[in-house]
């Protein structure tokens with residue numbers, strides 16, 4: 263069947279073989295190797311692609327196995343979706359400690375990309391809350407590992423983009439929550455200094471912080487103070503002890519078809535960003551939000567990835583090491599390049615990561631600031647912009663996020679992921695993906 267990643271750059275033939283349980287998974291992997299695990303396919307690039315080859319779909323590994331209501335330890339198979347965990351456990355006063363901007367991802371996919379959420383500065387990434395996992399190798403060996411047990415295998419598998427084996431099962435530590443609601447605040451900002459100031463001042467008292475940034479605003483010049491303009495909306499939130507809460511509206515919609523050309527272009531982008539910013543200024547202030555709309559706003563619009571048209575899109579997500587003036591000036595330089603090119607999209611996020619060291623050898627988060635934004639695929643001119651952005655990232659010692667990537671040069675992977683050579687020793691020789699061949703040569 264034809265499979266494409268979330269970026270829809272191309273749909274290529276794959277043989278998709280479902281996995282169901284431990285015994286049959288072992289038999290399947292032993293019978294034929296040369297594949298890679300596929301969860302919900304929410305990665306944007308080629309990390310879960312293997313054109314012309316084999317994918318092991320983990321969606322059938324969907325059982326919850328054990329839950330300790332005193333400690334919040336959940337044991338489940340790796341194909342369980344984060345959405346199901348949240349739905350089942352939030353009413354019982356427990357929630358995933360870290361989760362990404364969509365809950366339509368599997369536990370295995372969340373571990374293999376060591377995903378992060380809006381509270382990275384407070385709790386780290388998904389892997390920080392995994393206490394044990396069971397890994398199946400293509401030769402049939404089962405490796406049980408965790409932060410305290412065979413921790414070298416754990417560090418390789420968390421963020422290991424599926425290349426160390428297939429994760430069959432995981433034990434995840436949930437955190438207590440008073441309910442599904444959050445007290446939130448939205449604050450407009452006009453410069454990067456204001457963004458950094460808001461981030462720094464919010465870190466101690468707000469568990470969740472993130473900002474929408476107008477990706478074209480960095481090109482419009484400087485304020486009289488000399489600071490670069492970069493307008494956006496800073497959002498922060500904490501779990502609410504709500505007794506009475508507004509009703510949750512079900513506002514799910516679907517993009518009904520793929521338009522022949524991208525709906526995002528220079529004109530629509532400028533108009534949308536201006537309207538969104540001023541609407542945000544008008545609505546700024548405190549409000550109470552349900553966790554689903556605060557954490558996963560895009561999950562309400564099914565197949566939104568169609569808006570970029572038939573050629574698909576890229577997401578460029580980098581982390582610039584920090585803190586320090588260099589990280590601010592690197593973000594400024596990137597915004598100027600993006601503004602000059604008149605590209606990008608309204609889906610643009612700027613967030614400061616916390617100081618924790620990453621759990622995995624190839625984990626993406628590190629102390630610094632991350633910028634993420636989508637670009638409709640426009641071919642060679644877009645690649646030229648990416649090369650200019652890559653040069654800025656490389657100069658700061660930063661890196662691109664593997665979950666989003668479909669094109670980074672191998673040299674940038676090797677400079678950004680300093681432990682890539684160490685990782686090699688843990689690779690399963692029977693596993694290969696489009697990304698592994700592109701970035702690691704096999």
Ligand SMILES: Cc1cc2nc3c(=O)[nH]c(=O)nc-3n(C[C@H](O)[C@H](O)[C@H](O)COP(=O)(O)OP(=O)(O)OC[C@H]3O[C@@H](n4cnc5c(N)ncnc54)[C@H](O)[C@@H]3O)c2cc1C
Pocket residue numbers: 268298299300301302303304305306309310320340341361362363364366367368369370371372373374375376377378379422423424425427428429430560665666
């Ligand atoms: C709207 C949207 C918002 C997002 N927001 C964020 C965000 O805020 N933060 C963030 O970090 N990410 C974010 N992401 C990225 C997403 O969280 C990750 O790509 C996630 O890993 C996808 O999980 P999946 O189940 O779809 O896995 P896939 O995309 O199917 O696979 C991802 C990787 O995991 C491997 N894998 C999957 N299952 C297993 C298994 N059982 N054993 C071993 N390897 C396995 C695959 O081989 C592949 O390398 C977002 C994605 C979308 C679409």
